[in-house]
Amino acid sequence: MNSIYFSPETDAFRVRTRRFLCERIAPHLEAWESERRIPRDAWKLLAEEGLLGLHYPSAYGGRELPFFHSVAYLEELGRLGHSGFRGAMSVHSYMATTYLQLAGDHHQKLEYLKPAIQGDKIAALAITEPQAGSDVSSIRCEARAMSVGDRYSIRGSKAFVTNGLNADFMVTAVRMSDGSAASTGSGDICLFVVDARAPGVTRTPVEKVGWHCSDTASVQFEDVVVETGQLLGRRNTGFFWIMKAFQLERIAAALLALGEIDYALELARRYANEREVFGKTIAGHQVIRHRLAELMSHTEAARQLTYHAAWLHSQGKSAVSQCAMAKLRATELAVEVAGQCLQIFGGHGYLSEAPISRVFRDTRLGTIAGGTSEIMREIIAETEL
Ligand SMILES: Cc1cc2nc3c(=O)[nH]c(=O)nc-3n(C[C@H](O)[C@H](O)[C@H](O)COP(=O)(O)OP(=O)(O)OC[C@H]3O[C@@H](n4cnc5c(N)ncnc54)[C@H](O)[C@@H]3O)c2cc1C
Known part of the structure; x- marks a missing residue:
């Protein structure tokens, strides 16, 4: 690739990764899509190729590669043209586990991050609630200190948890409660890493318009007991970590959308060069x-x-506005491209079996998940105006 951002090493990595994804993953995607599940072996396969820990420290099994290796990987994941698969893998490596890297201690990284990088534990991120999505500061799921030992009890509901059924652990946002009147705002939000099979956790699958192979669940926590050692970072710092991690999440969302756009344009380009109309x-x-x-x-x-x-993110520079702009532009464009490319296929594009119809369904989520387009515009306006 002729670009100032990519070295010959990143280009070679991209070629290897594309080959791996095309040979080892792509042949299974249609089956996983209709079975509405991704087998655990898929995480293991990616881990064996070193793809689940590209940017993570080697002390926890990661490869500590420059960030543009992740950029190439995320674009290639998107180019598979199955958003459900890329959703599951990107939530695992670039969303849920980000919190362990940012806020976790050494023990938590050994317990959760390392097995996630090795593909032995699947990660999910539970922030959204039935009544609180865009407005993270209005979450109600709460943790209360228990009278015995260094323990907390979690109670509440989470919505739209990607990998919710497959997950071994969920990085979960809660409000720390002292038992008095329900508090509001962002000051007492904390993050716990919760074992998904702990007593009191109930996971219920939800059906979606697209992203069929990706499992999405509603999660209920009923007096789920967690230890102090499962609290990520200090008490009441959760909101800070969430806002920080959202930058990477938005870059990832933009890159995945760009990969999907490439896939849709390639389908349309080939068809437009083959199909004849009016001579x-x-x-x-x-x-x-x-x-x-x-x-x-x-x-x-x-x-x-x-x-x-x-690039700004990789240099540790503030890029709140640029991350929001990238997510906004790329995901909105993906929706437009999917619609325009389907049009080029005519009636053949509207058949369920047509890959372009899957892209049409799947890309629609991009402007909603990980922060809606309206919220991206609000962030840009707040930063720039
Ligand atoms: C398939 C799927 C997977 C997901 N995966 C995860 C996951 O793994 N973990 C997780 O925590 N969440 C996940 N989400 C949740 C997702 O991030 C939220 O749906 C999203 O943040 C929007 O929240 P909401 O759905 O509650 O919409 P709301 O916040 O209720 O917003 C509804 C509408 O109001 C608009 N709106 C809100 N605020 C404003 C404002 N200030 N100005 C103008 N308009 C506004 C929104 O843009 C939207 O159009 C997932 C969602 C889906 C559908």
Whole structure:
């Protein structure tokens, strides 16, 4: 790839990763999609290729590679064209486990991060609640100190937990309660790493429009006992860590969307060059050629914006606005590209079995999950105005 951001090593890594994903993962995706599950072996396969810990420290089994290896990996994951799969893997490596790396102590990293990198434990992130999504500071799930020992009891509900059924542990946002009137705001939010099979945890699958192979669950916590050792970071610092981790989450969402756009454009490009109407290929008609050219130029602009945000992030620089811009641009573009590419397929694109119809369903989630487009615009306005 001819880019200032990628070295020959990252390019070689990208080629190897693409080959691995195409040969070892892609052949199974249709089956996993219709079975509505991803087998645990898939995490193990990716771990054996070293893909679950690219940016994590070697002390916990990671590879400590420069961040643009992750950039290449996330784009390649998106290019598989199955958002459910990329959703499951990116939540595992770039969302849930981020909190262990940022706020976890050595013991917690050995207990949870290391096995996650090795593909032995599956991670989920439980922040959203039935009544609290965009407004994280209004979560109600609470933890109360128990009278015996260094323990807390968690009670409440979480919604839309990706990997919720498969997970071995869930990084869970709760409000620390002292038993008095329910508190509000962000000051007393804490993060616990909760074992998904602990007594009192109930996980219920939810059906979705797309992302079929990815399992999504509602989770109920009924007096789930956790030890002090499961608290990530200091008490009442959860909101700070969530806001910090959201930057990486948004870069990842943008990169995955760009991969999906590449996949959709490639499907449309091939079809437009094969299918003939009125005596020439569809791509031979100027309106279609220009539409594809337009989408490709928007893609390049969104890609450069995202690489810039990723570069700022990799340099440890503040990039709140750029991460939000990248997520906004890339995920909204993915929705547009999916719709325009489906149009190029005509009626054939509207069949359930057509890959482009899956992309059409799946990309729709991009502007909602991990912070909606409205929230991205709000962040940009707050930072820039
Ligand atoms: C398949 C799937 C997987 C998910 N995975 C996870 C996961 O693993 N972990 C997790 O914690 N969450 C997960 N989520 C939740 C996701 O992040 C939330 O759905 C998202 O943050 C939006 O929250 P909400 O659905 O409660 O919408 P709401 O916050 O209720 O928003 C509803 C609408 O109001 C708009 N809105 C909200 N606030 C404003 C405002 N200030 N100004 C203007 N408009 C506003 C929103 O943009 C949206 O259009 C997942 C969701 C789905 C569907």
